[in-house]
Amino acid sequence: MTTLLGLDVTGRPVLVAGGGPVAARRAGVLAADGALVTVVAPRLCEDLRRLVACGAVTWAERKVAETDVDGAWLVHAATDDPGVNDALCTWASARRVWSVNAGNGERGTARTPATTVHAGLAVGVVSTGRPDPARVAAVRDALDLTLTSGRVDLRARRPPGGRGGHVGRGGDGHAACTEHEGSPAVLLVGAGAGLPTGRT
Known part of the structure; x- marks a missing residue:
């Protein structure tokens, strides 16, 4: 059973593994919400390169490693390798860190609404x-x-x-x-993830 929460990520380290469009969306939203986002990936898509260029996220140019989970409050596994995503979520669980598996929601311990x-x-x-x-x-x-x-x-x-x-x-x-101010939240429980333009 999934419990829906609003997390205050302001000033907290968050790990995003992957350099594609899904990782870019996740990293962009988290950075806008004040998280200290580190993206670990050998290569980046154009959207992620823009985020790095403007200082919104930090980039480690390599494959993700188990030690990258250390110190993170939240992990997003969004690589193009299901095995790597599963391993990253396993490493996170061993450290009692919440993880989102972008390729298989059932493999992580959290889900992106x-x-x-x-x-x-x-x-x-x-x-x-x-x-x-x-x-x-x-x-x-x-x-x-x-x-x-x-x-x-x-x-x-x-x-x-x-x-x-x-x-x-x-x-x-x-x-x-750009800078954003935090806002209160009304959260409704329904059923999964989706990212149409203008929404997350």
Whole structure:
């Protein structure tokens, strides 16, 4: 069973293994949310190169190793090798570090929600059982339409300065090159991962 949480990653080391578009999306969102992202990969796609160039993430130009997990609060395994992704998640579990396996959600100990952001609220959907990316994306898109329609009252209830949780805003890889403020979160449980344009 999956428990959905909003994690405050601000100032915390996060490891992203892989140099392709999936790794770029994950690294960009985490960096935008304030994480100290290290990307480990022999090569990078163009989006990741932009993130490195603007200082949003740090790049280690090599294959990922077990010792890369040391000190990380969260691990994203997003290489093009399923065996490497599985091994990385195993290394993370041995150190009691949460891990996301981008290629096989059942192999990691965490899952990335499909999210949409409205009026300072991040609404996320993940599977509670077997991962079902298409289903979760459809549910997220339906929620996005509902929130966009104006039928839901999105006005703040808590006075300024009140205590509240923090969750990352999400966005594409380029968002990490600009500053973002944290926002409270409303999180809904549904079913898996999906990354259409403009959402995570």
